[in-house]
Amino acid sequence: MMIDDRTHLPSEIQDLPKESFEFANADWETDEKFTTEPIGFFKDAFRRLFHNRVSMISLISILVIIFLSILVPNITGYGYTQQNVKLKNLPSKIPGIEKLGVFDGTRVLTNIKKSSISDPKRYPEGSVLKVLKEYKAGRQDVVDIKVDYYLYSGVPEGEYHWFGTDSLGRDLMTRLFMGTRISLLIAFLSVVTNLIIGIIYGSIAGYYGGKVDLFLTHLAEVLDGLPYLVVTILFMLWLGPGMLSIILALTFTGWIGTARLTRAQFYRFKGREYVLAARTLGVPDRKLIFRHILPNTIGPLITRAMIAVPGAIFSESFLAYIGLGIKPPAPSIGILLAEGQKVLLQYPNQTFFPAILISILMIAFNMLSNGLRDAMDPSRRGED
Numbered sequence: 221m222m223i224d225d226r227t228h229l230p231s232e233i234q235d236l237p238k239e240s241f242e243f244a245n246a247d248w249e250t251d252e253k254f255t256t257e258p259i260g261f262f263k264d265a266f267r268r269l270f271h272n273r274v275s276m277i278s279l280i281s282i283l284v285i286i287f288l289s290i291l292v293p294n295i296t297g298y299g300y301t302q303q304n305v306k307l308k309n310l311p312s313k314i315p316g317i318e319k320l321g322v323f324d325g326t327r328v329l330t331n332i333k334k335s336s337i338s339d340p341k342r343y344p345e346g347s348v349l350k351v352l353k354e355y356k357a358g359r360q361d362v363v364d365i366k367v368d369y370y371l372y373s374g375v376p377e378g379e380y381h382w383f384g385t386d387s388l389g390r391d392l393m394t395r396l397f398m399g400t401r402i403s404l405l406i407a408f409l410s411v412v413t414n415l416i417i418g419i420i421y422g423s424i425a426g427y428y429g430g431k432v433d434l435f436l437t438h439l440a441e442v443l444d445g446l447p448y449l450v451v452t453i454l455f456m457l458w459l460g461p462g463m464l465s466i467i468l469a470l471t472f473t474g475w476i477g478t479a480r481l482t483r484a485q486f487y488r489f490k491g492r493e494y495v496l497a498a499r500t501l502g503v504p505d506r507k508l509i510f511r512h513i514l515p516n517t518i519g520p521l522i523t524r525a526m527i528a529v530p531g532a533i534f535s536e537s538f539l540a541y542i543g544l545g546i547k548p549p550a551p552s553i554g555i556l557l558a559e560g561q562k563v564l565l566q567y568p569n570q571t572f573f574p575a576i577l578i579s580i581l582m583i584a585f586n587m588l589s590n591g592l593r594d595a596m597d598p599s600r601r602g603e604d
Contacts, residue, residue, distance in 0.1 A: 265519070268595040275591025278584040285581060289401040293394050300398040301549045304389035311369055312384040312392075312569045323382075327369040328352065334361040347371040384569045386559060396574055399551035400581075406463055406552075407532035410470035411525055417471070418478025419521065423509050425479065426486025433483070440476045448473070452544055461547040466539060470532055481524060485517035519596035526589035530582045537578060553578050 269275055293300060313325030326349060334354065337343050346368065353364040370379070383392035425436040452469040459465045489495065490513055498512050533553070539545050540554025541561075548555075553574050560571030 265592075265595040269591050272591040272595065274587050275595075278587040278591070281580060281584040282588065285400060285577070285584075286404065289397045289404060292397040293401070296391060296394045298391035298394045300390065300395045300551055302390060304385075307373055307375060307381075307385055307389040308387050309563070309567050309570075310373060310375070310381050310385040310389075311567075312382060312573075313370060313380050314382050315380055325368060325370040325380075326366055328364060328366050330364045331357065331362050332365055334363050337363065337365060343367070344371055344374075383573045384567070386570055387563070392556075392570065392573065395551040396553075396556060396577060399553050399556055399574075400577060402463070402546065402550060403533050403536055403553045406466055406470070406536050407529050410467050410474060410532050411528045413467070413471045414475040414478055414528065415521065415525055418475035419482050419514070421475065422479035422482025423486060423514060426483035427490055427505065427509050427513070429487075436479075437483075440479060443473050444476050446473065452539060456544055461545065463546055466536055466544075466546065469539070470535060474528070474532075477528075478521065478524060481520055482514075482517055485520065486513055489513050489516050523589055523593045523596060526585060526592055530585035533578065533581060533585075 311325055311327050312323045314323040318324035337348050337351075348365050348367055350366040351363050352366055355362060381391050381393070383396060386392055386395070421436060421440070425433045448469075451472050452465075455465040455469045455472075459468070486509075495508060495512055498508055503512070536545070536552060537554030537557060540552050541558045543558075545552055545555050545558075556574040557571060557578070560567075560574060564571050
């Protein structure tokens with residue numbers, strides 16, 4: 221009973237001053253007030269994600285690659301379609317690092333006639349750095365030599381191609397990061413489209429249930445049984461090679477997994493008390509779906525989306541590798557890998573850099589998705 225609340229007491233007691241009253245139990249204590257700031261689910265999840273070192277390194281790596289894919293093609297000074305066949309198949313040459321003996325623009329030439337290395341028209345002065353081996357091929361004296369390939373190819377002094385050039389003399393670094401931009405754009409657009417379709421489809425199936433759920437589930441199973449490559453080829457024949465065909469091929473059945481996850485989450489939450497209370501108050505189905513139930517599925521959906529991005533990048537690269545990629549001369553990571561694989565033994569740099577980049581992307585997205593999965597696990601709420 222509060223001291224100021226005396227309405228139920230006799231009138232003679234009601235007139236007494238407040239100082240005349242005291243607590244009967246002198247040891248009575250009140251509950252302590254909360255002194256810390258309340259933390260919501262998402263704030264707590266992102267705090268746990270921030271403390272996950274592997275996930276943060278992965279996130280930084282992804283952001284750096286995205287930033288470079290936007291910046292690099294605009295600052296190299298080369299267009300991604302710019303050709304110069306006189307400078308074809310150049311090795312990588314990086315300023316500063318070249319002094320360490322790696323990425324220095326040198327290449328080993330084998331089975332060269334010994335007499336030809338003294339010809340200044342063929343081997344400009346200073347281009348032959350070292351004779352590695354001398355031997356005979358029949359009656360001919362031949363040598364293996366290490367040459368400054370930039371000087372040998374007539375590249376102007378001070379011009380660098382950090383990742384080298386391809387068979388048409390196009391700068392590989394420009395093409396690689398332009399291709400990364402295109403691959404990431406295809407991946408993000410396809411994943412966002414899959415999320416939108418999957419969420420709407422799964423929400424309707426999970427919320428209404430019954431015959432609606434049965435029909436939509438069987439329809440998704442039929443579509444999921446269509447061969448992926450056949451669908452891709454049909455889109456290529458209908459629309460021609462390009463980004464649109466690849467995005468449609470990736471989204472034709474790519475939304476089904478999201479729809480199944482959303483449907484399962486709706487069956488889990490649609491019977492909860494707060495949903496029943498909202499329905500009793502006359503809240504329409506649209507608001508029940510998107511305001512009361514769907515927010516509880518956001519965590520698993522975000523995790524699934526992060527896992528789907530590297531899958532989409534890999535699928536695009538696979539399609540490009542087998543010749544079903546975007547229309548040349550536009551690059552992508554898969555196209556660069558397919559072109560580099562043809563000359564892997566002769567010019568390994570044309571495969572090495574695209575392979576390293578796609579490996580970093582795949583590992584980073586998978587590690588980040590694992591971190592998001594752990595961070596958004598409700599059972600770990602409140603952990604540091």
